[in-house]
Amino acid sequence: MDQIKGAAVSVQQSVADAGEIVLRERPTMEHVLLVLFLAAATYMYLGASEFAAAAAVFPRVTAGVTIVLSILLLFRNYLPGPIRSFVAEPMQLGSKEAIMGEDEDDDGDDEPAEESTQQAGAYTYDIDDPRGPAVTGLLCVLYMVLTFTIGMLYATPIFVALYAYWAKMEKFRAISLTILSFVIAYAFYSLITSDIAIGFYTEWRLPVP
Amino acid sequence: MSFAVFLGAVEALLNPVTLGWVFVGIIIGIIVGALPGLGPPLGMAIILPLTLPLQPADAIILLIGVYSGSMYGGSIAAVLINTPGVSSSAATMFDGYPMSKQGKAAEALSISATASAISGLFTITALILFSPLLITMVLAVGTPERFLIAVLGLAMITVVTRGSVAKGILAGVTGLLVTTVGSAPMTLDRRYADSLLLFDGIDFVAVLIGLFAIAEMMKLAGQEGGIAEGDVVIGGSVLEGVKTTVRHPVTIVKSGMIGMIVGAIPGAGATVSNFVAYSEAVRSSDDPDSFGTGNEMGVLASEASNNGTVAGSLVPALSFGIPGSSSTAVLIGGLLMHNLRPGPSMFQADGNLLLTYTMLLALLAGNVLILAFGLTMVTKLGYLTKIDTDYIIPMVVVLSFLGTYALRVNPIDIVTIIFFGVIGFYMVRYNYSVIAFVLGVVLGDIAEDNLYRSLQLSDGSWMIFINPFEYGRWISPFIVLAIVALLFGPFIKRAISR
Numbered sequence: 001m002d003q004i005k006g007a008a009v010s011v012q013q014s015v016a017d018a019g020e021i022v023l024r025e026r027p028t029m030e031h032v033l034l035v036l037f038l039a040a041a042t043y044m045y046l047g048a049s050e051f052a053a054a055a056a057v058f059p060r061v062t063a064g065v066t067i068v069l070s071i072l073l074l075f076r077n078y079l080p081g082p083i084r085s086f087v088a089e090p091m092q093l094g095s096k097e098a099i100m101g102e103d104e105d106d107d108g109d110d111e112p113a114e115e116s117t118q119q120a121g122a123y124t125y126d127i128d129d130p131r132g133p134a135v136t137g138l139l140c141v142l143y144m145v146l147t148f149t150i151g152m153l154y155a156t157p158i159f160v161a162l163y164a165y166w167a168k169m170e171k172f173r174a175i176s177l178t179i180l181s182f183v184i185a186y187a188f189y190s191l192i193t194s195d196i197a198i199g200f201y202t203e204w205r206l207p208v209p
Numbered sequence: 210m211s212f213a214v215f216l217g218a219v220e221a222l223l224n225p226v227t228l229g230w231v232f233v234g235i236i237i238g239i240i241v242g243a244l245p246g247l248g249p250p251l252g253m254a255i256i257l258p259l260t261l262p263l264q265p266a267d268a269i270i271l272l273i274g275v276y277s278g279s280m281y282g283g284s285i286a287a288v289l290i291n292t293p294g295v296s297s298s299a300a301t302m303f304d305g306y307p308m309s310k311q312g313k314a315a316e317a318l319s320i321s322a323t324a325s326a327i328s329g330l331f332t333i334t335a336l337i338l339f340s341p342l343l344i345t346m347v348l349a350v351g352t353p354e355r356f357l358i359a360v361l362g363l364a365m366i367t368v369v370t371r372g373s374v375a376k377g378i379l380a381g382v383t384g385l386l387v388t389t390v391g392s393a394p395m396t397l398d399r400r401y402a403d404s405l406l407l408f409d410g411i412d413f414v415a416v417l418i419g420l421f422a423i424a425e426m427m428k429l430a431g432q433e434g435g436i437a438e439g440d441v442v443i444g445g446s447v448l449e450g451v452k453t454t455v456r457h458p459v460t461i462v463k464s465g466m467i468g469m470i471v472g473a474i475p476g477a478g479a480t481v482s483n484f485v486a487y488s489e490a491v492r493s494s495d496d497p498d499s500f501g502t503g504n505e506m507g508v509l510a511s512e513a514s515n516n517g518t519v520a521g522s523l524v525p526a527l528s529f530g531i532p533g534s535s536s537t538a539v540l541i542g543g544l545l546m547h548n549l550r551p552g553p554s555m556f557q558a559d560g561n562l563l564l565t566y567t568m569l570l571a572l573l574a575g576n577v578l579i580l581a582f583g584l585t586m587v588t589k590l591g592y593l594t595k596i597d598t599d600y601i602i603p604m605v606v607v608l609s610f611l612g613t614y615a616l617r618v619n620p621i622d623i624v625t626i627i628f629f630g631v632i633g634f635y636m637v638r639y640n641y642s643v644i645a646f647v648l649g650v651v652l653g654d655i656a657e658d659n660l661y662r663s664l665q666l667s668d669g670s671w672m673i674f675i676n677p678f679e680y681g682r683w684i685s686p687f688i689v690l691a692i693v694a695l696l697f698g699p700f701i702k703r704a705i706s707r
Contacts (some may be wrong), residue, residue, distance in 0.1 A: 010222060028639075029638070032635075033639065033641070035635065054398075054661060054664075055398035055400060057661075057664065058393075058658070059389040059400060060658060061385040063386055066382050069375055069379040069410070084375060085700055086375060086700050087373060087375040088375070112541060127431035127432065128432055130431060132429075132431035133428065133430055133431045135430065136426060136430040137630070140423060141627060143610060144623050147610070147623055152611065156607055156610070158257070159606070159607065160603045160604075169600075177600060184467075184604075184608070188615055192262075192615045193615050193618060
């Protein structure tokens with residue numbers, strides 16, 4: 001197990017080193033996101049050639065802009081000053097500095113002022129425990145797999161029970177929450193659609209368009 | 210004609226079922242707003258699939274009730290545990306929490322409820338009174354201008370929200386790109402739909418739920434705190450809070466108007482407006498040093514502004530389908546889901562004007578409910594801040610999965626919410642505007658439709674957008690200039706100053 005872990009770390013290190021040479025900065029998940037945008041947009045730009053002229057205009061324009069901006073952002077460290085400024089530097093009309101002026105620093109209460117900096121942007125946050133998002137994401141994927149195999153009605157309590165176990169929830173509360181989740185799923189099953197009880201092993205079929 | 214429709218809307222609202230949905234929406238909104246980590250877009254996104262069996266008017270009224278209620282609900286956590294339930298209550302914390310520590314939590318919460326309600330009543334009334342003018346303006350705008358206004362909305366979001374302009378544009382354009390999967394809106398060509406599962410395209414409701422619910426829950430799972438430790442004591446006088454609020458009508462009206470104006474700017478929303486209103490209250494005060502230590506005016510200004518934002522954000526949303534905030538993006542999603550297209554038809558007497566007026570009147574009624582609920586339930590509100598996020602996360606995920614799947618019973622929607630949940634998580638982490646992305650997804654079909662029609666008018670020439678002499682469209686070049694100025698103006702100014 002340790003050997004596998006060691007090999008994985010070594011491969012990750014090599015990829016990161018190579019990426020650093022190409023990008024002139026340590027690769028992060030942002031670069032993965034940009035590569036994903038670039039790959040999808042390139043596929044869609046090329047694929048648009050198969051559509052009728054009128055139907056191809058919009059995908060071609062949007063995919064073209066996505067390709068150009070993804071490349072600019074990926075290789076921002078190669079760009080000359082003014083273009084780099086456009087690509088990489090924040091420039092907001094509604095930035096906190098513009099709104100609050102210097103009053104913020106003078107209110108004599110540093111803690112809320114710091115928090116306000118975070119909140120004014122509204123899209124910035126700290127992660128105290130990186131395992132939290134990773135485990136939640138993985139459990140969602142497992143929930144999806146179970147949905148496809150046994151149906152969402154039965155996958156739901158399993159997902160909640162696993163989450164409660166991971167969150168080290170008190171036993172009584174964990175069981176209550178699991179039962180509640182099944183009740184909600186059952187309400188969907190009986191009131192909205194019975195299809196949520198069907199998975200790959202229980203007669204699932206492709207939907208009719 | 211419009212007045213007759215207005216009277217029809219009054220009659221529709223007085224239907225007990227419709228009023229019931231207003232009530233349900235406001236209560237859900239207050240709860241969602243009060244729970245730290247949740248917020249109006251998330252609450253609305255989860256509710257969205259559940260509205261499918263409802264009549265369109267009831268569904269939209271429910272959604273708008275959640276939106277309005279959560280604006281008030283956000284102040285509960287801000288005042289009691291120094292954590293804004295929603296980002297639009299961030300400035301409420303500055304004085305609300307110190308008031309709470311001084312044993313005046315009930316006073317702060319009743320100021321919040323009263324200011325929210327009065328400001329909401331004032332701004333919605335203003336919107337109803339100005340609606341004939343708005344209707345004239347919207348109906349005067351043609352197809353090419355509507356396409357350009359969509360692009361302008363996207364451009365405004367990229368400069369208003371956090372991050373670089375390039376990142377903002379990329380987010381918005383990628384959102385537009387997502388909508389090209391499936392049938393083309395006008396020609397009905399099948400695009401990128403190699404699998405039968407993608408025949409109807411990527412469902413925007415699934416994208417919204419992924420971005421707002423799954424991404425937010427992943428984020429919340431990595432954060433500590435946010436819930437009350439020990440008993441929350443709610444002391445102070447409710448009546449004193451009401452008296453304080455009604456003694457300052459100028460601050461309420463001013464903050465409400467700030468909220469309304471800022472709310473109408475795409476992307477700015479209540480997060481920005483409550484800071485603007487708060488700083489204006491500090492600037493115009495005789496005792497600015499008392500702000501941040503428990504000044505009632507801080508709570509009043511912040512809360513009056515964020516409810517005013519609701520009215521403002523509806524203007525671009527209903528007129529052109531451009532959301533002023535994430536919440537209005539979900540609201541537009543709700544309109545589209547119920548086959549109601551934002552734009553001129555929302556203001557035509559033979560179109561959906563009745564629904565538009567009913568919606569605005571429902572908001573008025575909703576603000577009365579906020580006042581009643583806020584003042585009578587003040588002492589019970591502390592319970593909401595004690596719910597651990599460990600219980601919230603799995604239930605939100607479950608409701609997201611069930612709601613999304615129930616809409617179309619298409620497995621691709623489950624893949625979509627997870628995929629866009631992860632994408633949204635990292636977009637937020639690296640300052641790519643999620644609002645711009647959502648705007649792109651919501652606006653995609655409308656923008657493509659208007660682009661298609663515009664190019665048909667000009668026989669395929671893009672000059673229709675910039676050459677008024679040939680095509681007689683005199684507004685278009687000005688909108689194009691505004692877009693260019695918004696995107697490149699700050700950089701040109703900076704380059705010149707260097």
